Amino acid sequence: MPDDPNESGVPGESEFAMSDDELLAELRVALDESDPPPERLSTIAKAALTWRTIDAELAELAFDSTRDLAGVRSETMQRQVTFESADLEIELMMSDEEERRLVGQLVPARASTVVMITGDESAPERITTTADDLGRFSFDDVPTEAVGFVVLGEDGQPMLQTRPISL
Amino acid sequence: MAVDNDDPWRLRTALDGDADAWASIVDEFGGVMWHWARSQGLDRSEAEDVVQTVWFRLADRGINIDDPRRLPGWLAITTKREAQARRRKLSRASPIEDLEHDYESAFSGDDSAGVGHDPEDAVVASDLRHRLADAYWKLSERCRELLTLVWDPAMSYAAIAETLDTTVGAIGPMRLRCLERLRVTAGVT
Numbered sequence: 001m002p003d004d005p006n007e008s009g010v011p012g013e014s015e016f017a018m019s020d021d022e023l024l025a026e027l028r029v030a031l032d033e034s035d036p037p038p039e040r041l042s043t044i045a046k047a048a049l050t051w052r053t054i055d056a057e058l059a060e061l062a063f064d065s066t067r068d069l070a071g072v073r074s075e076t077m078q079r080q081v082t083f084e085s086a087d088l089e090i091e092l093m094m095s096d097e098e099e100r101r102l103v104g105q106l107v108p109a110r111a112s113t114v115v116m117i118t119g120d121e122s123a124p125e126r127i128t129t130t131a132d133d134l135g136r137f138s139f140d141d142v143p144t145e146a147v148g149f150v151v152l153g154e155d156g157q158p159m160l161q162t163r164p165i166s167l
Numbered sequence: 168m169a170v171d172n173d174d175p176w177r178l179r180t181a182l183d184g185d186a187d188a189w190a191s192i193v194d195e196f197g198g199v200m201w202h203w204a205r206s207q208g209l210d211r212s213e214a215e216d217v218v219q220t221v222w223f224r225l226a227d228r229g230i231n232i233d234d235p236r237r238l239p240g241w242l243a244i245t246t247k248r249e250a251q252a253r254r255r256k257l258s259r260a261s262p263i264e265d266l267e268h269d270y271e272s273a274f275s276g277d278d279s280a281g282v283g284h285d286p287e288d289a290v291v292a293s294d295l296r297h298r299l300a301d302a303y304w305k306l307s308e309r310c311r312e313l314l315t316l317v318w319d320p321a322m323s324y325a326a327i328a329e330t331l332d333t334t335v336g337a338i339g340p341m342r343l344r345c346l347e348r349l350r351v352t353a354g355v356t
Contacts, residue, residue: 018355020346024318027303027349028202030296031315037201038215042193045222049181049189052226113219126223129216140256 040154044113044128047156053117053124058163059083059090083149083162090114090151090160094167100142102167106151109135113156117148117164126150142167174235182229193222196239199319200246206311207250213257217249240326243316247330295355302353310345317342 018026063082080093089107094100106112111130114137119125131137146164153159171177176195181188200221204214224245232241303311309331316327317338328335350356 020342023299023346023349023355024314026295027299027314028318030299031202031303032198033296034300035202035205035211037198037218038211041201041215041218042197044219045193045197046186046190048219048223048226049184050186115223123227125227128219128223130212130219132212 040113040156043154044152044156047152048126051158052126053121057085057161059085059088059160061163061165062089079167081165081167083160085160088151088160090149090162092149092165092167094142095138099140100144102139102142104131104137104139104149106131106135106137109133111135112159113152115150115152116142117150118143118145172236176235176238178229178232178235178238182226189226192238195321196242197222199315200242202315203243203246203312204250206308206315207247207254208308209250209253209257213253214250217246217253220249221245237326239319239321240323240329243322243326243330247312295353298353298355299349302349305352306345306348309341310348313338313341313345314349 060083061081062084063080065078065080078094078097080091082089082091084090088110091105091107093103095103104114106114109131111133112135113128113130116127116129116139117124118127127139129137129139144166146166148164149162150158151160174180176192177185177188178192181192197218200218201214204217205211207214209217221242225242229241232238303314306314313327313331316322316330324335324338327338331338331341333341
């Protein structure tokens with residue numbers, strides 16, 4: 001931390017001479033130190049411009065309850081799907097049809113940013129959430145139309161992408 | 168580089184795909200957006216989601232901002248609306264995490280934070296900052312919000328008034344009052 005001339009001298013003296021602007025500046029440093037933004041936030045924000053739509057190789061639909069469990073009758077069961085790429089799987093399920101709440105799980109578990117892409121290809125909108133350390137995440141207000149999902153790597157670039165699917 | 172008065176943050180250039188222009192916007196506003204989201208009473212994980220979502224919205228929809236000079240105001244109000252939307256969902260789902268606890272744990276990690284060359288100076292500075300951060304979280308949400316808005320010179324009073332849903336004339340007195348409360352609570356006379 002650089003030496004600030006205002007903070008040298010008799011302990012506490014500088015506080016008495018502090019103007020409102022100095023106080024605000026000091027508050028900002030105090031909050032930056034005690035409650036700093038997560039580092040990956042800036043990386044992901046910067047990468048947000050360099051990819052906008054799903055255009056890389058898509059993860060394979062490895063499991064789809066409506067396809068693979070056809071004929072298994074359950075009135076309460078929601079559709080569950082799993083997409084898999086070489087080293088990551090994403091499991092998705094609507095947990096609350098009314099709230100359109102979707103829950104998901106990354107396997108193996110990793111605390112990644114997960115992006116839901118809604119809207120048509122010419123004007124996509126990207127909604128993000130962060131999976132916890134156990135790889136769990138959720139989205140609310142999921143549209144009934146097809147939506148795509150992207151898992152971001154630490155560099156903020158897509159590491160797994162799904163084709164649009166309606167859940 | 169010459170500053171374009173019609174687009175001082177080079178938003179148009181950034182949205183045309185210029186990664187450097189985009190990165191400098193992220194660097195300039197990323198930190199303050201984080202504190203805006205946190206001032207709304209969101210925990211760290213929720214605040215992260217909110218700020219990320221705002222950046223993606225700017226990348227996807229920023230071209231609709233009529234006047235690029237209004238970028239700071241757009242970021243502030245979009246962050247606030249997104250934070251409020253999250254909070255409504257949280258209040259339906261589960262209580263918000265205890266901010267006090269959150270704040271304590273933010274400090275418990277590294278006691279060496281704030282230590283400079285001269286130990287005595289560093290203790291004074293670090294003690295002051297601890298008290299300021301502590302006092303900040305004891306202020307009303309409206310004061311927290313206001314202080315994190317007025318500390319950024321890029322924010323016009325008009326943009327602050329719009330974000331706080333009040334008049335431009337109310338900002339000055341509010342600023343004085345909130346700073347006074349911060350001083351008293353932190354013991355800075």
